Amino acid sequence: MNVREMQDEILRIKKEQNTCILAHAYQAREIIEIADFVGDSFGLSVEASKTDAKTVIMCGVRFMAETVKILSPDKKVILSAPNAGCPMAEQIRPEEVMKLKKQYPDAKVVAYINTTSELKTVCDVCVTSASALKIVESLPEKNILFIPDINLGTYIADKLPEKNVIRINGGCPYHSSVTRDEALAVKAAHPAAKLLVHPECRKEIVELADFIGSTTAIIKYAKESDAKEFIIGTELSIAEYLQYELPEKRFYPLSAKLVCSEMKLTTLPDVFLCLKGMAGEEIILDAETAEKAKKCIDEMLRLG
Ligand code: 13P
Ligand code: SF4
Secondary structure: HHHHHHHHHHHHHHHHHOOOEEOOOOOHHHHOOOEEEEEEEEHHHHHHHHHOOEEEEOOOOOHHHHHHHHHOOOOOOEEEEOOOOHHHHHOOOOOHHHHHHHHOOOOOOEEOOOOOOHHHHOOOOOOOOOHHHHHHHHHOEEEEEOOEEEEHHHHHHHHHHOOOEEEEOOOOHHHHHHHHHHHHHHHHHHOEEEEEEEEOHHHHHHOOOOOOHHHHHHHHHHHHOOOOOEEEEHHHHHHHHHHHHOOOOOEEEOOOOOOOOOOOOOOHHHHHHHOOOOOEEEOOOOHHHHHHHHHHHHHHHOHH
């Protein structure tokens, strides 16, 4: 089968089975094209909870599939590439969070959605890059224990000086690898381009940006802006995605290092085989973990 034949088969089988395919915007183009929904981590789980499909295939990383399962416990949720896990989600263990809670007893524990469901059970509220500022701002507590992304935490701390944002030393290995010198060199090469940056990047990069936002916010900004050229400061696939969506504009990646190898583990044949029951892993969460983690996600939905 060639790519197009396999895509056609996937579209046929998923319709026949009433299966919903979710693709994070970092997925490869051939997967984006067969997905029912494409978006950021938060948008996808909301879409999944609204669909009437009984089975959902998540093309992304494990914490995303877990979030879908928590919000849609009656659905069968399949992670297309079982070994796809966000390294940031594993950076801190629940016991360490418990220790920090003892150290800062009056702090609200805010977890980035890029965390395991186990970790969410010991946190108060989740945030995504799209909702983090709004949610932290709305909390009555001054002291915020923000885990695990130090860069997103610093971005929030700088925007909300009235809050005391306590951070740990976690973060995305790809976004945080970009250096100021690299960013300055790309800006110099494309002086008319707007620099759009994900807040998982270091402060020194965020400071150079014309716009800072989540995957979806970056895509929206590029679509609505009058500018013709953009440097995309997030995973490489977003520059490619935008180049397909807006062929009359130009998109340059901020750095060739911005490749999330975990997000790239899903292939089109994986999705095909998932539909045939020959690949993927069904997400099963124990009832207590799911229930406790859901509180943290529900609080995000309530405040966001
Ligand atoms: P978004 O919530 O912006 O999709 O980010 C998820 C992620 O993993 C970014 O690296
Ligand atoms: Fe995790 Fe970074 Fe990959 Fe996003 S890009 S899934 S934060 S490792």
